Amino acid sequence: MTDKSAVPETLTPEQQQALEQQREIWVREQFQKANRFLAEKGIIPGKVLVDQSRYLAPYVAVWKMETAKPAKKTYWVISGDLPTDVVEVGAAANPREVxxxxxxxxxxxAENLIRSGAVRDKTQAKFANLLISRAQSLYLMQNDEALWA
Incomplete structure (x- = not known):
């Protein structure tokens, strides 16, 4: 997935520069969010494999990260306008599969939350709906050939 942020040709160079700065800020924020999430899970990030990471600002960032020594492991971390989540690299070969x-x-x-009855709690119901909504969005993104050209 490449960053296909639409920049109309009618923007002035100053406006284009401002949009680029906003995108860079968003990417930096998502990187920090991913690092914090890993740290909260007890995973200490070592480095980002930038050439294998992808983002589509302001929606989703997919980071491929290696842990610090001594027990080097590699993870996919997803962040953006969705729940931040992590999975070991073996679950997917590339950002699209992630x-x-x-x-x-x-x-x-979400289905498990619904079947368990946990959605009677408003917070859990809201979370289940968020998962469903973002899952649908991710499916559409991974299925969109134009994003992966």
């Missing part, structure tokens, strides 16, 4: 993985995983999590 979107598919989280789409299916979140649909299953």
């Amino acid at each position: 979107l598919r993985h989280f789409s299916l995983n979140w649909q299953l999590k």
Whole structure:
């Protein structure tokens, strides 16, 4: 997935520069969000494999990250306008498959919340609806050939 942020040709160079700065800020914020999430899970990030990471500002960022030594592991981390989540690299071969993985995983999590009756709690109901909505969006993104050209 490449960053296909639409920049109309009618923008002035100053406006284009401002949009680019906003995109860079968003990417930096998502990187920090991904690092915080990993740290909260007890995973200490070592480095980002930038050439294998992708983002579509302001919607989703997919980071491929290696942990610090001594026990080097590699993870996919997703962040953006959706729940931040992580999975070991073996779950998906590339960022496109990562979107598919989280789409299916979140649909299953939402279904489990619904079947368990947890959605009687307003917070859990809201979370289940968020998972369903974002899972559908991720599925559409991973299925959109134009994003992966």
